[in-house]
Amino acid sequence: MYRTQDEVSLLRASLEGETAAWGEIVMRYKDAVFGLCLGFLRNRADAEDITHDAFIRAYVNLRRYNLERKFSTWVFTIAANLCRNRLRYRRNHPVMEVDFELEGSADPARTVAREERQVRVRTALNSLPYAYRTPLVLRFYNDLSYKEIGDILAIPEGTVKTRIHRGKAMLKEMLDKERDPS
Amino acid sequence: MRGRRPIALVAALACIAALGIATAAVTLDDFGRVLAAIPIVNEARVMAAFELGLKSSCCGFPVSETYRLLERLAAVSGSAADKEAIVLAITQAIEQGIPVDSLLNKAFEGLARAVPLAPLGQLLEQRLRLLLESRDLFYSRGIFRASPGASVAAGATALQPSQFDGLLSNFGDALGDYLESGGSPFEGQQIYDGVHERLTQLSGTVLTTSDVDLVFSRIEPTDLTQVVLAALR
Amino acid sequence: MTLDARDPLDELLRETLRQDVAAAADSLGRLEERVMESLGERLPKRGILGNLKALAAPTRGGRWGQLAVVGATAAAFLLVGTLLGDRLPFGRHKEPLLLGAVPAAATKSVASRSSAENGVLFILPALNARVVSVVGSFSEWEPVPLSDDDGDGIWTTEIPLPPGRYEYAFIIDGRWWGQDPSADEYIRSFGEYSSVRYVGGGGDGA
Numbered sequence: 001m002y003r004t005q006d007e008v009s010l011l012r013a014s015l016e017g018e019t020a021a022w023g024e025i026v027m028r029y030k031d032a033v034f035g036l037c038l039g040f041l042r043n044r045a046d047a048e049d050i051t052h053d054a055f056i057r058a059y060v061n062l063r064r065y066n067l068e069r070k071f072s073t074w075v076f077t078i079a080a081n082l083c084r085n086r087l088r089y090r091r092n093h094p095v096m097e098v099d100f101e102l103e104g105s106a107d108p109a110r111t112v113a114r115e116e117r118q119v120r121v122r123t124a125l126n127s128l129p130y131a132y133r134t135p136l137v138l139r140f141y142n143d144l145s146y147k148e149i150g151d152i153l154a155i156p157e158g159t160v161k162t163r164i165h166r167g168k169a170m171l172k173e174m175l176d177k178e179r180d181p182s
Numbered sequence: 183m184r185g186r187r188p189i190a191l192v193a194a195l196a197c198i199a200a201l202g203i204a205t206a207a208v209t210l211d212d213f214g215r216v217l218a219a220i221p222i223v224n225e226a227r228v229m230a231a232f233e234l235g236l237k238s239s240c241c242g243f244p245v246s247e248t249y250r251l252l253e254r255l256a257a258v259s260g261s262a263a264d265k266e267a268i269v270l271a272i273t274q275a276i277e278q279g280i281p282v283d284s285l286l287n288k289a290f291e292g293l294a295r296a297v298p299l300a301p302l303g304q305l306l307e308q309r310l311r312l313l314l315e316s317r318d319l320f321y322s323r324g325i326f327r328a329s330p331g332a333s334v335a336a337g338a339t340a341l342q343p344s345q346f347d348g349l350l351s352n353f354g355d356a357l358g359d360y361l362e363s364g365g366s367p368f369e370g371q372q373i374y375d376g377v378h379e380r381l382t383q384l385s386g387t388v389l390t391t392s393d394v395d396l397v398f399s400r401i402e403p404t405d406l407t408q409v410v411l412a413a414l415r
Numbered sequence: 416m417t418l419d420a421r422d423p424l425d426e427l428l429r430e431t432l433r434q435d436v437a438a439a440a441d442s443l444g445r446l447e448e449r450v451m452e453s454l455g456e457r458l459p460k461r462g463i464l465g466n467l468k469a470l471a472a473p474t475r476g477g478r479w480g481q482l483a484v485v486g487a488t489a490a491a492f493l494l495v496g497t498l499l500g501d502r503l504p505f506g507r508h509k510e511p512l513l514l515g516a517v518p519a520a521a522t523k524s525v526a527s528r529s530s531a532e533n534g535v536l537f538i539l540p541a542l543n544a545r546v547v548s549v550v551g552s553f554s555e556w557e558p559v560p561l562s563d564d565d566g567d568g569i570w571t572t573e574i575p576l577p578p579g580r581y582e583y584a585f586i587i588d589g590r591w592w593g594q595d596p597s598a599d600e601y602i603r604s605f606g607e608y609s610s611v612r613y614v615g616g617g618g619d620g621a
Contacts, residue, residue, distance in 0.1 A: 019451045026447035034443055035436045044439055048446070055450045118431045121424075125431065129237040131277075139329070140425060141432035146328060155278075158318040161328035162279035165343040168329065168424060170238060175424075250555060287552045287582070288604075294556035295591070297605050305605075329425055352580070363603040380580070383599070387578035387615045 007071060015062055026055050029072065032142055033079050039137030040083035042126050050086055054079035076142070076152045080134070087130065124174040132167035135160050208249040210236055216249065219256040222266040224273075231276040247286050248272065254290070260299040267303030271310050280313045281347040284355040305362070311413035312361075313354035319409050320350065323400040341393050348388050349381075349397065356380040357410060367410040370403030377406065534575035535614055537561065537583075538597065542568035544587050549574075551583025558586060578615030584608070 002010060002024035013021035033054055037047035058065075058075050065074055125133060138149045146164075150157040213232045217225055235243040251272070255265045268289055275282045285306055292302040320326045327340040341349070356377040365372060378398060385394040436443075537549045539561060547570040548558035554574075561570035582602065584593040593608030594601055600611045 019454050022454070023447040023451050026450050030443055030446045031436050034439060034446075035432060038435055038439075039432070044442075048439070048442060051443075052446060052449055052453070055446075056453055059450075059454060114430075117427055118434055121427050121431045122435065125428070129234050131234050132238065136428060137432060140428040141436070156314075156318075158314065158321055159278045161321050161326070162317065162346075164328040165326065165346065166238065166279050168422075169343045171428075172424060247555065286555075290556040291552075291582070291609075292605060294550055295605050295607065329422060359602045359604070362605075383613045384580060387613075388580075 022059055029075060035141040036076055036079055037083055039134050040130055050082045054082055073148050073151055080152050120175055124171045128167055128170055132163050135163045136167045139164055208245050216252040216256055220265050221262055222269055228269055228273045231273040235276045244283055251286055251289055254293050258293060264299035264303055268306055271306035275310055281351045284351045285309055309358045312357045315409040315412045316354045317350055319405055325397055325400055345393050352380060370407040373406040374403040534573040536573050538571045539585050540569050541587050546588055548586050549583055551581055553581050576614050581612050582609045
């Protein structure tokens with residue numbers, strides 16, 4: 001019954017305690033929130049945890065959400081804050097850090113050219129500092145404007161632009177180096 | 183005089199080489215130690231920024247120079263809070279992706295001239311604001327775009343990121359020099375001429391002539407008045 | 416004016432990131448159920464709205480609020496700064512040094528200053544000086560000594576410099592001298608003069 005409802009109706013229903021309406025919201029946004037978390041954390045299990053926690057936190061704070069604001073920006077901001085906390089925790093518990101690997105795509109015999117390129121980009125992306133990686137993810141995966149990215153990451157719009165172009169420059173340098181190691 | 187030039191050259195080379203050798207491969211731990219010697223209060227924030235700097239050292243962050251500045255700050259006498267203001271100006275530049283070379287240069291010069299640390303910190307903060315405002319002007323005029331496409335040929339609609347540091351650094355530095363030489367923020371044409379002169383002198387060497395032309399085809403003297411006033415606010 | 420070609424890296428990034436999320440589709444598939452289960456566990460008795468009220472009460476946002484205050488304070492601290500200028504308390508009393516006129520030496524220096532194969536020549540006539548050095552942006556403002564081996568009062572050094580713009584000053588027996596007759600321009604820096612040289616560009620006669 002919720003599938004066809006618009007977002008505002010779903011949020012109103014959620015506020016009235018209909019967790020199933022919230023379930024529909026989760027369904028609509030889970031990929032986007034997960035993509036963002038993966039961008040921050042580079043670890044699938046952690047990203048899933050934080051995505052789950054972000055929807056819980058968003059729900060319990062839903063009364064504070066202003067319906068005139070874009071919902072996605074609000075929920076992304078919550079997720080970004082949780083990711084930052086997790087990164088801070090990892091810094092103090094370095095054993096917890098796990099490199100993000102994507103199984104199944106590194107077998108050279110089966111890898112077609114496109115996958116190969118993706119593996120290279122993924123490896124390069126994962127070695128970027130998160131300050132440069134997350135704006136790239138929010139821009140190219142979540143398709144957000146510079147202003148929205150700035151709101152979510154709490155940095156000025158100009159800094160978002162600089163980080164995106166610096167991030168891309170770093171990626172290009174890494175990819176070029178890999179192609180021509182000399 | 184010709185005969186003694188090689189000796190002088192060797193001496194100069196030795197002096198400059200000594201700067202590089204002392205801190206060949208600086209690590210985050212080295213930064214931690216020198217910050218503890220200053221010492222500073224916002225250590226976590228500063229360390230996070232230096233970690234970011236180290237990770238992006240491939241792309242212009244001057245690691246050893248920054249480290250040597252911290253060493254000099256630790257050695258000089260003065261209040262820790264004043265020293266921290268200087269460190270925070272550099273920190274903010276790293277956080278915001280702004281080139282730090284012109285800030286480092288001013289800081290080194292100020293320390294060499296034994297300028298009191300408090301006004302030195304204020305001057306660096308002002309220069310940082312000039313850089314940030316200049317950067318925003320570049321973006322708003324399409325001189326740089328966050329994702330400028332693949333073309334690099336003359337006639338491109340935006341400059342490539344590789345030009346960003348050199349251009350922004352010299353642009354902001356020229357504005358700072360203008361103000362510190364007693365120039366008025368309301369003389370847009372004078373500011374414009376000063377920046378134009380500076381970038382033109384460098385075109386063909388560290389900047390390309392077409393890049394400099396593109397910059398000045400997109401900004402007006404009034405833009406520079408606004409940049410300077412915003413930085414002074 | 417040509418339009419920028421689309422950057423293939425942008426597309427590659429999009430594809431890669433989409434692929435990363437798609438690869439987690441199986442485990443993400445049940446996420447909404449898990450969220451609803453968790454909410455059910457967290458909000459068992461009072462009813463969801465009642466729990467919402469309880470959970471959304473001050474302590475939840477309090478920490479973020481505090482962080483915001485700390486952040487704002489730090490930002491305000493960083494932004495505090497006043498326009499520097501004549502108020503700077505470090506303008507030194509400056510007597511004219513012995514360099515009012517720079518005769519033959521200056522001619523020599525101008526002739527040889529554009530970066531030769533060996534480097535850029537810094538040359539300064541300073542009769543009776545005991546120690547002369549040059550400091551500048553090329554040396555992180557650390558002194559590089561000049562020498563006067565034949566004792567004719569003309570001090571020189573040559574520094575290899577890549578193309579660019581360099582600010583510098585001489586130090587003669589401990590006193591700074593920022594107005595090199597061979598400079599391309601002078602700037603005021605910290606209330607004092609500094610010299611500027613452009614190497615390899617328009618300012619170097621290229």
